[in-house]
Amino acid sequence: xxxxxxxxxxxxxxxxxxxxxxxxxxxxxxxxxxxxxxxxxxxxxxxxxxxxxxxxxxxxxxxxxxxxxxxxxxxxxxxxxxxxxxxxxxxxxxxxxxxxxxxxxxxxxxxxxxxxxxxxxxxxxxxxxxxxxxxxxxxxxxxxxxxxxxxxxxxxxxxxxxxxxxxxxxxxxxxxxxxxxxxxxxxxxxxx
Amino acid sequence: xxxxxxxxxxxxxxxxxxxxxxxxxxxxxxxxxxxxxxxxxxxxxxxxxxxxxxxxxxxxxxxxxxxxxxxxxxxxxxxxxxxxxxxxxxxxxxxxxxxxxxxxxxxxxxxxxxxxxxxxxxxxxxxxxxxxxxxxxxxxxxxxxxxxxxxxxxxxxxxxxxxxxxxxxxxxxxxxxxxxxxxxxxx
Amino acid sequence: xxxxxxxxxxxxxxxxxxxxxxxxxxxxxxxxxxxxxxxxxxxxxxxxxxxxxxxxxxxxxxxxxxxxxxxxxxxxxxxxxxxxxxxxxxxxxxxxxxxxxxxxxxxxxxxxxxxxxxxxxxxxxxxxxxxxxxxxxxxxxxxxxxxxxxxxxxxxxxxxxxxxxxxxxxxxxxxxxxxxxxxxxxxxxxxxxxxxxxxxxxxxxxxxxxxxxxxxxxxxxxxx
Numbered sequence: 191x192x193x194x195x196x197x198x199x200x201x202x203x204x205x206x207x208x209x210x211x212x213x214x215x216x217x218x219x220x221x222x223x224x225x226x227x228x229x230x231x232x233x234x235x236x237x238x239x240x241x242x243x244x245x246x247x248x249x250x251x252x253x254x255x256x257x258x259x260x261x262x263x264x265x266x267x268x269x270x271x272x273x274x275x276x277x278x279x280x281x282x283x284x285x286x287x288x289x290x291x292x293x294x295x296x297x298x299x300x301x302x303x304x305x306x307x308x309x310x311x312x313x314x315x316x317x318x319x320x321x322x323x324x325x326x327x328x329x330x331x332x333x334x335x336x337x338x339x340x341x342x343x344x345x346x347x348x349x350x351x352x353x354x355x356x357x358x359x360x361x362x363x364x365x366x367x368x369x370x371x372x373x374x375x376x377x378x379x380x381x382x
Numbered sequence: 383x384x385x386x387x388x389x390x391x392x393x394x395x396x397x398x399x400x401x402x403x404x405x406x407x408x409x410x411x412x413x414x415x416x417x418x419x420x421x422x423x424x425x426x427x428x429x430x431x432x433x434x435x436x437x438x439x440x441x442x443x444x445x446x447x448x449x450x451x452x453x454x455x456x457x458x459x460x461x462x463x464x465x466x467x468x469x470x471x472x473x474x475x476x477x478x479x480x481x482x483x484x485x486x487x488x489x490x491x492x493x494x495x496x497x498x499x500x501x502x503x504x505x506x507x508x509x510x511x512x513x514x515x516x517x518x519x520x521x522x523x524x525x526x527x528x529x530x531x532x533x534x535x536x537x538x539x540x541x542x543x544x545x546x547x548x549x550x551x552x553x554x555x556x557x558x559x560x561x562x563x564x565x566x567x568x569x
Numbered sequence: 570x571x572x573x574x575x576x577x578x579x580x581x582x583x584x585x586x587x588x589x590x591x592x593x594x595x596x597x598x599x600x601x602x603x604x605x606x607x608x609x610x611x612x613x614x615x616x617x618x619x620x621x622x623x624x625x626x627x628x629x630x631x632x633x634x635x636x637x638x639x640x641x642x643x644x645x646x647x648x649x650x651x652x653x654x655x656x657x658x659x660x661x662x663x664x665x666x667x668x669x670x671x672x673x674x675x676x677x678x679x680x681x682x683x684x685x686x687x688x689x690x691x692x693x694x695x696x697x698x699x700x701x702x703x704x705x706x707x708x709x710x711x712x713x714x715x716x717x718x719x720x721x722x723x724x725x726x727x728x729x730x731x732x733x734x735x736x737x738x739x740x741x742x743x744x745x746x747x748x749x750x751x752x753x754x755x756x757x758x759x760x761x762x763x764x765x766x767x768x769x770x771x772x773x774x775x776x777x778x779x780x781x782x783x784x785x786x787x788x789x790x791x792x793x
Contacts, residue, residue: 385637392635393638393642396642396646400646404652410656410660411657414659499742
């Protein structure tokens with residue numbers, strides 16, 4: 191039960207993008223088409239879950255026992271960069287069409303604040319191994335949700351007559367603000 | 383081959399310097415960080431037990447509890463306890479008398495509630511309600527009406543969930559304390 | 570190649586190539602910490618520290634780093650400086666450290682820093698890289714100050730902790746919440762775009778006027 195709560199909290203109530211501002215760069219940059227947004231969301235979710243697993247293990251098996259706590263940021267970001275490299279090579283070998291579809295987005299995931307943010311939150315909130323995985327899943331689903339909804343809205347906006355100063359990033363931010371307000375309605379749905 | 387060696391050497395070199403630098407700095411910073419934490423806890427204890435002039439940490443495995451005294455006679459306890467609020471974790475410092483019947487004071491140490499609404503639980507008009515509050519059988523947070531019984535406090539308008547979370551956290555802490563008392567561990 | 574003056578290396582980051590308003594990088598911390606002006610200032614200073622020192626170090630060893638491991642090296646160096654800032658803040662400025670929370674370590678993935686290393690420090694001398702870093706940092710500070718200032722004044726009635734709005738002003742709570750951050754930045758950028766467009770239009774009509782006076786007619790595709 192607790193696990194489901196963690197999942198829903200990360201996905202909806204405390205959505206990573208709309209509540210914690212993690213993952214904004216791809217959120218603004220990749221949300222102009224639904225198909226690319228969804229693919230980015232899936233790739234990010236995959237990396238998020240892997241990150242949750244590996245960083246938890248590294249923190250609890252290496253860093254803590256040897257009092258190497260202060261190396262946390264260095265260790266985590268190197269792990270994330272390597273993970274993304276491996277994921278990229280793995281997908282390239284396993285499924286060429288999938289690689290072509292996701293190709294350009296993968297390297298970008300390394301600098302996605304959501305990934306490092308996830309690792310940091312797991313340590314901060316002292317989640318267990320399994321809790322961390324569900325947290326990562328929830329964060330990924332939430333990110334995918336937010337970016338896909340945004341892509342849907344932006345595709346519709348293509349047909350609208352937007353005043354020139356607003357075109358591009360400004361209108362995206364304003365739509366994000368309205369989306370954030372909508373998601374606020376979910377607060378209190380689950381008291382975690 | 384030469385390239386690979388160069389790659390490994392560069393990264394290792396940077397890594398070693400970085401590790402050494404951070405290790406040194408961490409040695410300088412850690413004591414200060416620990417001192418800050420101690421200072422925060424001390425301040426909170428005296429805020430919820432204003433009559434106290436001394437405190438000591440009780441030796442209970444993985445449960446943090448402080449015994450407070452005035453002129454060497456024990457007057458109660460200060461319990462730091464946390465639980466989930468509306469937006470995240472809320473950490474409280476609760477002051478209780480020696481029979482665990484009354485709350486001497488309450489302070490919110492950490493919270494990430496909604497600014498302007500849930501954050502009001504940190505304000506005096508809310509925390510003052512807990513002074514001399516009876517804990518029999520538990521404290522009750524009521525909404526929409528004035529507190530009438532000894533163990534009742536009023537929720538903040540527009541921040542019911544945060545308010546109820548605070549009283550729930552206090553009650554959870556009480557349950558723990560009472561069972562410890564039964565086991566005779568409170569000395 | 571056009572000779573860029575040392576001063577321009579600095580000033581280009583402040584306005585023309587402002588990291589937030591023009592390059593749209595580093596938006597995560599921008600939106601998150603600007604609930605008050607002081608938080609914005611602290612974040613900008615911390616980021617500038619990391620940016621400056623990373624740029625200096627990376628620029629000095631740029632010729633020695635093999636191309637294949639450059640991103641990994643940059644990340645290692647940046648993460649080291651972020652840890653330094655974080656430790657110093659936790660030890661000397663505990664209150665500020667608490668209010669900025671996890672966003673200090675997130676400076677590691679602030680695209681501005683990695684971006685400048687890739688685009689500039691890896692290809693330029695130390696002095697220029699340092700100036701570039703300072704310029705970007707200043708631009709970042711200005712952006713955070715404006716955003717944080719607006720959000721604090723309208724959402725909390727205060728600026729830098731001092732109350733500035735009259736008591737009867739009911740603070741716009743939305744400003745402190747995430748939604749307000751998005752809206753404020755979006756509107757700010759729209760306003761800046763508007764100013765740029767207005768300037769372009771003005772320049773265009775001045776040019777047209779000059780052409781007309783010189784040739785007694787309008788350019789072909791402007792004729793109605």
